[in-house]
Amino acid sequence: MHRIYGQIYLIPGSGTADLLNAEGKLYLPVTGAMLYEAGHKHPPEVDELKASSAFVALQKTHLRWLVGGRPATPRTSKGMLEPKRLALLYGSYLLAGSLEIPKGVRLSDYLSSAKPFQTLHAAGLYLLEPHKPVVELAPYETFEFVTVNLHQAEGVVEAPSGQGQDTRLTLFG
Structure with a gap:
């Protein structure tokens, strides 16, 4: 397990869950990725940084939860x-x-x-x-x-x- 900080690009007018639930896309593209040791402290300590990359594709089925973006768009009233x-x-x-x-x-x-x-x-x-x-x-x-x-x-x-x-x-x- 890692904590990963980076930037994802949302579809205009949709939320983070909408992007992650899109069918046919197994990976989530993340730019400016910083991989930290598993933990909960925010922001993480500098010495917890394990790697960084301009880009990483994360397998969506392994993601537990994400902070940021926008709430999902309700599909009903x-x-x-x-x-x-x-x-x-x-x-x-x-x-x-x-x-x-x-x-x-x-x-x-x-x-x-x-x-x-x-x-x-x-x-x-x-x-x-x-x-x-x-x-x-x-x-x-x-x-x-x-x-x-x-x-x-x-x-x-x-x-x-x-x-x-x-x-x-x-x-x-």
């Missing part, structure tokens, strides 16, 4: 969507935020049929700690939105939506 608070498990950390899914669709059904790259709004990065309940974790970093690869998530947890539920069982207590 906003009135047909509802936000779901989720946490996605990626190894030793969680990305938590809101994912817009069609109203009345169960999360498991949506995850089974959705395109891999989705926009997670009001996202937070939470580093897992041994012997510490996830409800006690503070966000390591926050983002207006991130583009996540649902196919790379090891697990997905939905926050309870009704009042009166025991939020200690969730990641959002």
